[in-house]
Amino acid sequence: SAPFGLDFGNDTSVFAVARNRNIDVIVNDVSNRSTPSVVGFGPRNRYIGETGKSKESSNIKNTVGNLKRIIGLNYDDVDFEIEKKFFNKVKFVKLEDGKIGIQCRFKNENVTFSAVQLAAMYFDHSKQIIEKETKLVIKDVTIAVPSWFTQEQRYAVEDAARIAGLNPVRIINEITAAGVSYGIFKQDLPANDKDTEARNVIFVDIGHSSYTASVAAFKTGEMKILGTGFEKHFGGRDFDMAITNHFIDEFNAKYKVDCRENPKAVYRLLTAAQKLKKVLSANQAAPFNVESVMDDIDFSSQLTREDLEKLVEPLLQRIRVPLENALTQANLTIDQIHSIELIGGASRVPCLKDFIAANYKETARTLNSDEAIAKGAAFICASASPMVRVRPFKYTDVLTGDVNVDFGDGEFNPVFTAGSPYPATKLITVNKNADFKITVQNSKNEVVSVFEVTGVPTEGVELKIKVRADPSGLISVPSVYFETVEEYEEEDVDEEGETVKTTKTKTHETQLKVSHSSPYALSAERLAELTALELELTAADNLVMQTEDAKNTLEEHIYYCKDKVSSEEWKPYASEAELAKIKELVEKAEEWLYSEDGEDAKKAKYVAKYEEITRYSNLVKGRKKQQEQEASLAKKEKEGK
Ligand code: ATP
Ligand code: MG
Incomplete structure (x- = not known):
């Protein structure tokens, strides 16, 4: 199968495939290079991607966007409270496992789907688009997610991929994928030796819903992410909201109504606000016209770039913390930075660029900022495939949360801390005389995984436990073993022809059985x-x-x-x-x-x-x-x- 890299965006997604020694972005059913990340339900069939988007305005209650913001999230999570306001009139339900589901009208019945299923539907759609367009079989996939995605969310994304008939070979951080693109396409990186200084680049990704900044150090054939900062709730949609609220107030004042009560009216204004925002990235002023907002009222107004900048002024300050956190974690100052590379659609807003330039450093956009993540992900997928040969490129990432582990004593200790590099393996030694459980908790003290170790000798033994932060950012226990030393005699004949016996030792490793379960991964059934x-x-x-x-x-x-x-x-x-x-x-x-x-x-x-x-x-x-x-x-x- 052809390696597939999926930039799973909150607004739109990009599909890239490694084929014929190249990495290509694959166009969708209407020849676009990115595809709306929405799933809709109709009386006969589902409307996914482009069709979902085009039917959204007439199918508001049954069209779900923001898919990546609900996958793997608990219904009671504070993040979900924040998310809710970005959804159309979708009906949410709390599922038995505490996760988020939606209820919709599908084929004239009320049906409930989990967030994982919704993402799976979208993944399946992407797979079919690629298979149709390229006539290749698509199975292996690398999916890009935000660096701040927890293990729970990563497990959920893997599950969704499997439901879609895909094999998730890796979950990769979006910025890391973009960094890999940078590393493989840039021809002028410092030489890869000890004495050459690396090139430090800050990547700033401001997308539709979230913002991540990472510092990466490059040498030819190699990238190390040194630090990552993020703001989970900051992106283009906050700008859209600010503009929409401005016009809602204007509309309500002018017509003495409250159009906030009318989801279709709000949807129309929001869609127009999104367009207006983009137009103002290239122009100083633009008209704002929406036909039949409600009660047959046509609304006309306008906005200048200056007005917009006033509206979003409070938002701009939120650029600071993630960027500075990334620098601090990387242990670098801004003077040691070669360039600030912008990716993500919302970083096109001029005042955002200006803010970064004024406070930190002039920005650059030397990558294809809309496609770098998908291409990097496809490259990584290809690297992991034994079928495809790619140039070697090494990279490491950093964890964004602490990982606490209990080795069966009821005490949690940090095995990895936020900011530590991965993939990485730690060897832990413990004494045991009975079977036991290794429990992994996230930084919120929630159990993420349990590893049951069986076959421990009752006479007591010193066990070696390998704990791994794997390339997908998931914690695994690849092996638990103990060593036994065996003595044996070796006979030799010395110079004088006499037999000499010497005692030698051999170390045996006995591997114990480890079985993994996670409350966040679906059972096989x-x-x-x-x-x-x-x-x-x-x-x-x-x-x-x-x-x-x-x-x-x-x-x-x-x-x-x-x-x-x-x-x-x-x-x-x-x-x-x-x-x-x-x-x-x-x-x-x-x-x-x-x-x-x-x-x-x-x-x-x-x-x-x-x-x-x-x-x-x-x-x-x-x-x-x-x-x-x-x-x-x-x-x-x-x-x-
Ligand atoms: P996320 O990264 O949050 O998951 P995403 O990857 O789908 O979302 P992008 O495709 O990087 O997001 O960016 C989409 C956002 O960028 C939208 O909010 C869109 O309105 C905004 N955007 C796109 N082009 C422009 C432009 N020219 N000017 C201003 N904003 C833009
Ligand atoms: Mg994105």
Whole structure:
């Protein structure tokens, strides 16, 4: 399968694939290089990606965006409280496992889906888009997520990928993926030796919903992330909100109403605000026009870049902390920074760039900032694949949270701390005389994983435990073992021909069985169930699409035949009886097509009607074609003579 890199954005996602020694961004069903991250539900089928976005305004309650902000999150998490205001009128439910689900109208029933399932639907859609566009099989995927994603969220993303029939080979931090892009495409990096100083670059990624800053040190073929800072709730959508609120106030004051009560009105204003924000990134002023906001009121106003800057002034200060935290963690000062590289759509807002330049350093945008994450992720996926050969590129990341582990004594100790590099393995020694559990907690003191160790000798033994922060940012226990020393004698013959015995020792490693469970990863059975359901839903969606195609094909053919018959174009090639038959079939089919029956029939019915007509129409078409060919041949022969 071809390595797939997915930049799972909150607003839009980008799909990249490693193929033919290149990494390509794959265009979607309407030839865009990025795809809206939304999933919608309709009376017959799901609307995912572009279709979901285009139907959103008329399907508000059943269209879910912000997918990455609810995956792996607990319903009672404070973050979810903040998130809620960014959703349309979606109905949320608390699932049995405490996670977030949504309830929607789907096929005229109320259905509940978990956030993991919603993400899986989107992942599946991305996979199908790529497979259709490239004719390649897609299985292995590297998914980019924010650096601040917890282990819980990473497990949930992996589950979603599996439900979509993908194999998540790695969960990678977005900035790290972009950094890898930088490292593999830049030709002028410092030489990779001890005496050469690395090039330190700050990456600032301000996307739709969140902001991350990381400091990375580059040498040829190598990148080390030295420090990361973030603000989980800061991005383009906060600017959209600020603009929308401004216009809502203006609208309400002008028309003496409260349009906040009307979700469609708010949606229309928000969509227009998003557009306006982008226009103001390139222009000093722009009009703001929204037709029929509510009660048939058309709203017209305008905004200058200066007005916008006043509106977002309080937001700008929030740039500081993450950037400074990243520097502190990296143990560097701004003078030691080569450049500040901007990625993410919202970093295009001029006053953001200016703020960074004024307070820190001039910014640069030398990467393709919309595609660097997806391309880096595809490269990383390809590096992990034994099937594809890529240039070697080494990179390390840093953990953004503490990892506390209890080795069965009821006491949690930090094994890794925030800011420590990974992937990394630590060897811990403990004395045990019975089976025990290793429990991993996150920095919020919640249990993330339990590793059960069995087969511990009851006479007591010194155990060596390897605890690993793996490349996906998940904590694992790859091995637990004890050593036994065996003495043995070796015989040798010395110079004088005498046999000499020497005692030597050999160390044996005995590996113990370790089984992993996490309250955040789905069980094998549940995973199988959800995978089967997703397959079913996709098959049903495809059938709806094929049925629509069959219906369109029939309709087109009806009009085609009607035209040929009435224009007498087919007269020379068919008998009166044949033409009458075609006319009759076509008229009957047309009548049926617009009846209640034909409006919503099975695919086979449309195909059958179509074939009934083509049995005659193809005959006539064939004769016409043959005669035309003969005539053109005769003409050529004549000309040739
Ligand atoms: P996240 O990183 O939060 O998951 P994302 O990756 O989907 O989200 P991006 O695609 O990096 O986000 O950026 C999208 C955001 O950038 C949106 O809020 C969009 O309105 C904004 N944006 C895009 N182009 C411009 C522009 N020219 N000027 C201002 N804002 C822009
Ligand atoms: Mg992003």
